[in-house]
Amino acid sequence: MMEIINEYVFSVFFVETLLNGLLYGGVLALLSLGLNLIFGVIDVVWICYAELVMLGMYTIYFMHVRYGIPLIPSSVICVLMVALLGYVLHRIIIAHVLGKAPINQLLATGGVLFFLQSIATLMFGVEFLSLGVSLGSFQLTEDIYLSKSQFVAFIVAAAAVAGMYFFLSRSYMGAAIRAISQDREIMILMGVDANRLYGITSAIGGGLAGLAACLLALQFDVHPFVGISFGPIVFMVCVMGGLGNLVGGFIAAFVFAELIAIGGYFADLEWGTVLAFCVFVITMFIRPEGLFARKS
C-alpha cells in the first residue's frame, strides 16, 4: 500500500497534475463567475453562455490571424465585442422572458445556443482554426514544466475574479448588483433603474465570457461546437457551487478542475471528466441545492 502511495502521490507527475488542475480551475472560475452573476442578478440561466465564448474565440482569431492586430488589442476588442453581445442578448431576448416560466426562459436561451452555433457554421465553416500562438512552457522546478499559456490564463483569470470581487464589494454599482439579487422589487425605492442595471450586468457577464474566450483561444482551436467542450462543465460548476452563489462557484471551479486532473492522472485523460461528472451526480443526490447553498 505504502509503495503505491509513494509511487503515485509523492511523484512529481502528481504535483504537476495538481498544478495543472489549479491552472484550469482559474479559467473555470472565470467562466462560472460570468454565468453565476447573470443568474444571481437577473434570475435567468444563459444556456447559450458557452456559445458567446465561442464567438469571442472567433473574434480574437479574426482580429489576430486575419487582420494581423497584435494579441493584446485583439483581446480588448474581443472582450468589448462579447460584452456588447451580452447586452444585445439581454435587450432583444432576455428582457422579454423576464418573469416568465423558467421552461420558456430555457427554451429561449437554448434556441439562441443553436442559432449561434448555426450562424458560426454558416459564416466560418466547421474547420478547426488555431490562433497559432505558442507561448511554450517554462520550468518551475527541476522536474516540473508548466504550459505558459495556461499559466497566463490562470493569472489573468485570477486578476479578473479579484477585480470583480472589489467591484462588487466596494462600488455603489456593485452593491446595487448584489442587492438586486436579494430583493428585486424594492430597488425602485433606492433609486435604482432595474432595467439599466440588468443591461449593465449582462454586458459585464458578456465581458467575462469574452475574456475567457481570449484565454481559451491560447490553448484550444476554435470551431462552431467548441462550446460543448467546456459549456456543460461550467454549468455543473455553477450548480455544484449553488446557482447564483459567486463564492460557491469559485470554490466548485477548483474542486471540479482538480477532479478532472486527478482522474486523468490515475487513468486516461477522458476518465478525469467521467470522475468529475460522477462526483457531480453524487453531490446532486446528497445536496440538490449545491455544496454551498444558502439556508433560505
Add this chain to the structure above:
Amino acid sequence: MLVIDDVTAGYGDFTALRNASIEVKAGEAVAVIGPNGAGKSTLMRAISGMIPLKGGTITMEGQSISSIPAHKIVETGIAHVPENRRLFARMSVEENLRVGCYAKPFRAAFDKRLEFVYELFPRMKERRNQLAGTMSGGEQQMCAIGRALMSDPKILLMDEPSAGLAPVIVQQVFELIRRIRAEGLTVLIVEQNVQQVLKVVDRAYLLEAGTIRHSGSSAELLGSEDIRKAYIGV
C-alpha cells in the same frame, strides 16, 4: 409638501385604493390608519412608484411625480421604509446603507449621511459590519430607517413599522419615530397599531375598504367613540 389628489390604484383588475386625497404639510407627521386590506400599503406603493396610478395625481412640492420614472421619485425627496423592512439580509449594515445612497445626486454626501445615521442610531455603528439578516427585528427596523435616511429625504414614508415585532420592540420603534420627528423630518406613516401611532402624529386619516372615511387631529380621532370601539378596543 406632498399632495395626493383623487388617487385610484390597485393590482391588475383589483382596485385597492379608490379616489383617495391626502395632504401632508412640511414638518407634519401624518398617519393613515385602518384595518388589514384597507389599501394602506397600496397608497404607500403608489406614492413611491412601485405600482402605477389608475387615476388622480401625486405632487411633491408642486412637482407631479406621476409623470417621472419611478426610480427618480426618491430624488424628489421621498424616502420609503417598506413593510417588513426588506433589508438586504446577506449584506452588512453599512452596505445596506450604501445602497440607500445609490442615486447619483446622493453619493457625494455619503460620509456625511452615514455619520448622521450613526449618530441617530449608535447601535448601527456598533453593528456596521454585521450581516443585516442576523440582527434582531428592532435593529433591522433601525437599519431600514437608516437606509431611507441616507438619501437626506424631505419626507419619510413608513409602512407598518411595528408589524411583526415584539411588544417591547414596538415601543422602541415608536420612540425612533419621535426622534426622527425631532430632527424636523416630515413623516407619513401607515399603521394598524392605532393607539400607539396616534400618540406620535399630528393628524390621521382613516382608510377603510380603499376609501378615506375620516380625517382629523390625533386628539379628535382618539376621542372618537367609533374609532375607539373599532380600532383601539377600549
